[in-house]
Amino acid sequence: xxxxxxxxxxxxxxxFAAGVLTMPIWLDPIGANYPDLLQKFVIFGIFAVxxxxxxxxxxxxxxxxxxxxxxGSYTAVWxxxxxxMNVLPAMLFATLISGLIAAAIGFVSMRRSGIYFSILTLAFxxxxxxxxxxxLIPITNGETGLQLRMHDIRIIDNYxxxxxxxxxxxxxxxxxxxxxxxxxxxxVVLILAFYxxxxxxxxxxxxxxxxxxxxxxxxxxxxxxxxxxLITAFIISxxxxxxxxxxxxxxxxxxGAERMQWTASGEVILMTILGGVGTLFGPLIxxxxxxxxxxxxxxxxxxxxHNFFSFMPLWAxxxxxxxxxxxxxxxxxxxxxxxxxxxxxxxxxxLMEGFQKIKKRxxxxxxxxxxxxxxxx
Amino acid sequence: MxxxxxxxxxxxxxxxxxxxxxxxxxxxFGTLGVVNFAHGALFLIGAFCxxxxxxxxxxxxxxxxxxxxxxxxxxxxxxLELWFGETGLAVIDYAVxxxxxxxxxxxMLIGLTMERGLIRHFYKRTHxxxxxxxxxxAIVLQEIIRHFFGANPIPTPAPDIVSGSAAIGTWIGLGExxxxxxxxxxxxxxxxxxxxxxxxxxxxxxxxxxxxxGMFNRQMVAxxxxxxxxxxxxxFGLAAVVAGVAGAMYAPILPPDYHMGMDFxxxxxxxxxxxxxxxxxxxxxxxxxxxxxxxxASMTVVSSLLPGIDQIIIxxxxxxxxxxxxxxxxxxxGVMED
Numbered sequence: 001x002x003x004x005x006x007x008x009x010x011x012x013x014x015x016f017a018a019g020v021l022t023m024p025i026w027l028d029p030i031g032a033n034y035p036d037l038l039q040k041f042v043i044f045g046i047f048a049v050x051x052x053x054x055x056x057x058x059x060x061x062x063x064x065x066x067x068x069x070x071x072g073s074y075t076a077v078w079x080x081x082x083x084x085m086n087v088l089p090a091m092l093f094a095t096l097i098s099g100l101i102a103a104a105i106g107f108v109s110m111r112r113s114g115i116y117f118s119i120l121t122l123a124f125x126x127x128x129x130x131x132x133x134x135x136l137i138p139i140t141n142g143e144t145g146l147q148l149r150m151h152d153i154r155i156i157d158n159y160x161x162x163x164x165x166x167x168x169x170x171x172x173x174x175x176x177x178x179x180x181x182x183x184x185x186x187x188v189v190l191i192l193a194f195y196x197x198x199x200x201x202x203x204x205x206x207x208x209x210x211x212x213x214x215x216x217x218x219x220x221x222x223x224x225x226x227x228x229x230l231i232t233a234f235i236i237s238x239x240x241x242x243x244x245x246x247x248x249x250x251x252x253x254x255x256g257a258e259r260m261q262w263t264a265s266g267e268v269i270l271m272t273i274l275g276g277v278g279t280l281f282g283p284l285i286x287x288x289x290x291x292x293x294x295x296x297x298x299x300x301x302x303x304x305x306h307n308f309f310s311f312m313p314l315w316a317x318x319x320x321x322x323x324x325x326x327x328x329x330x331x332x333x334x335x336x337x338x339x340x341x342x343x344x345x346x347x348x349x350x351l352m353e354g355f356q357k358i359k360k361r362x363x364x365x366x367x368x369x370x371x372x373x374x375x376x377x
Numbered sequence: 378m379x380x381x382x383x384x385x386x387x388x389x390x391x392x393x394x395x396x397x398x399x400x401x402x403x404x405x406f407g408t409l410g411v412v413n414f415a416h417g418a419l420f421l422i423g424a425f426c427x428x429x430x431x432x433x434x435x436x437x438x439x440x441x442x443x444x445x446x447x448x449x450x451x452x453x454x455x456x457l458e459l460w461f462g463e464t465g466l467a468v469i470d471y472a473v474x475x476x477x478x479x480x481x482x483x484x485m486l487i488g489l490t491m492e493r494g495l496i497r498h499f500y501k502r503t504h505x506x507x508x509x510x511x512x513x514x515a516i517v518l519q520e521i522i523r524h525f526f527g528a529n530p531i532p533t534p535a536p537d538i539v540s541g542s543a544a545i546g547t548w549i550g551l552g553e554x555x556x557x558x559x560x561x562x563x564x565x566x567x568x569x570x571x572x573x574x575x576x577x578x579x580x581x582x583x584x585x586x587x588x589x590x591g592m593f594n595r596q597m598v599a600x601x602x603x604x605x606x607x608x609x610x611x612x613f614g615l616a617a618v619v620a621g622v623a624g625a626m627y628a629p630i631l632p633p634d635y636h637m638g639m640d641f642x643x644x645x646x647x648x649x650x651x652x653x654x655x656x657x658x659x660x661x662x663x664x665x666x667x668x669x670x671x672x673x674a675s676m677t678v679v680s681s682l683l684p685g686i687d688q689i690i691i692x693x694x695x696x697x698x699x700x701x702x703x704x705x706x707x708x709x710x711g712v713m714e715d
Binding site: 059108111112114116118119120122123124126130131133134135136262263266269273330331333334336337338340344348 | 509703
């Protein structure tokens with residue numbers, strides 16, 4: 001299933017931890033080493049890993065997971081406003097509350113499966129999104145988005161010390177969560193989250209979820225009630241999403257409802273599928289590829305393209321610029337859509353499947369080679 | 378009373394758009410068995426057919442403004458006016474209704490290309506994959522539209538003669554204050570005509586009969602030596618035309634922008650599910666029903682009682698229906714059941 005199959009869980013998690021924590025070093029050559037982008041990698045990594053627990057293991061396609069991301073962000077910002085700028089309570093509250101909402105949505109949605117499940121989750125997501133812009137404005141602050149203010153009460157912080165002038169920043173026992181320290185904090189959370197996900201994948205619980213994906217009826221025939229497992233999986237993945245939402249607020253204490261739009265749910269589906277559904281590392285690869293490309297493509301504009309093609313004769317330069325300009329900058333979503341279609345059409349298993357195919361082909365070729373050499377001998 | 382009637386008409390209008398999209402979705406699903414998330418994009422393309430047509434008609438030349446004599450002032454004058462005078466202006470005025478003539482063949486072509494080029498390869502794949510690939514296609518189409526037309530809504534006025542309001546109140550004796558925009562009435566009428574003609578086509582022609590038979594039992598019809606696939610492909614084109622015409626006619630009501638397709642798609646999908654997957658009548662009924670419910674919920678009386686209900690009523694109804702009547706309002710047995 002994955003490249004670390006033969007190693008123990010411990011080795012896997014150690015290698016993974018080393019890989020994540022050294023990201024500033026090995027991402028430097030491709031120009032992705034700055035805190036903002038690194039934070040996005042790890043935060044959306046948590047989101048995708050959590051989503052994969054639901055979609056990858058059970059095959060239930062939820063179109064409403066962005067709700068939990070949004071709820072997590074709102075809860076975290078409220079925790080900053082009401083209690084303390086310390087990030088731990090914020091993350092705790094965010095995870096719990098999104099877990100509760102996931103329990104409610106999951107309890108109802110999991111009564112149906114297939115496309116009906118997708119539509120139900122989509123309907124709930126739209127409800128939350130619309131309410132955030134209407135009735136819930138006292139909580140969400142509508143289009144402006146929820147943000148920190150000078151006169152927030154912050155009970156705990158203000159009890160211990162007088163408020164300093166200026167907006168406070170998020171902190172972990174005095175350590176500010178800006179820049180690289182924010183990244184390392186999120187990275188540690190990702191490693192923990194990944195460890196939990198890996199344990200779930202390898203546990204009897206994970207096996208049951210996989211069995212539900214392969215044949216739910218058979219599971220029922222052998223006397224196993226699938227519903228509690230499905231709801232639990234839904235809640236867990238909702239909590240992962242809430243945690244990711246909280247971390248988004250930790251690195252930038254601002255929450256807006258556009259995070260909850262159903263296209264945001266679409267994005268996490270894209271990431272999971274692009275990397276490889278149901279594999280441990282696939283979603284993370286998907287997140288990396290999409291966030292990196294997004295970063296590059298949306299920064300390019302016409303002038304950059306002219307510069308890039310300037311070695312060619314003028315007419316060719318202008319032609320190539322005219323062809324490529326719709327795909328960069330604002331048009332990044334066009335590139336994303338095309339990329340996504342190509343993946344679904346030719347490689348439904350995502351990049352992980354692609355790697356497997358290449359590996360298999362390479363292996364069979366080398367085996368044939370060794371066979372032919374033995375015959376010659 | 379007046380406000381209820383007005384909202385009822387508004388609801389029928391919205392419901393007309395929903396029903397037309399949902400009808401196409403159901404047709405495609407019932408024939409090809411494909412869940413098409415790109416159907417909203419077809420509605421969008423239809424609306425932009427009207428926009429493009431109007432833009433082409435109003436291609437203008439800069440001419441000297443005869444009214445200003447003390448310096449050179451230029452005004453834009455459409456070529457049509459320069460060439461044909463008053464007739465040209467009248468044609469420009471009627472751009473939206475006339476654009477239907479262009480929209481129908483364009484949408485047919487787009488529909489057939491889409492079916493042959495992409496959808497065909499997804500008959501045997503899972504519904505999840507169908508949803509995802511058409512979702513990707515919807516993003517691509519929407520972004521192409523944005524590249525060419527920008528992100529802002531483009532006002533596309535209806536002809537002058539119907540830009541005012543109809544005095545419905547005086548017709549039925551409810552006072553002169555009860556008026557309703559002409560174009561919305563026309564939209565409602567044409568939605569009714571389109572829906573009836575689709576049903577007539579399916580129920581009164583041989584082609585329609587074969588299609589219905591194919592929806593019922595595809596294999597059997599194929600055994601009779603009928604090329605079911607070709608008929609279904611044409612039905613896909615027809616669904617695209619229905620969505621496209623709905624979009625073109627809706628342009629004066631709601632200035633089209635690039636994400637209007639997605640907005641309508643989500644609601645239409647909910648409607649299809651509420652009406653019952655695979656049931657054409659269910660889709661139309663649910664479309665009008667939910668349109669009316671949405672309009673009634675936005676009345677001040679209701680929203681003061683239950684704040685925010687107008688925003689979520691559709692989804693709320695969908696959740697309740699899906700949980701109590703799993704097959705939807707008029708769903709047939711055995712269609713899309715787990």
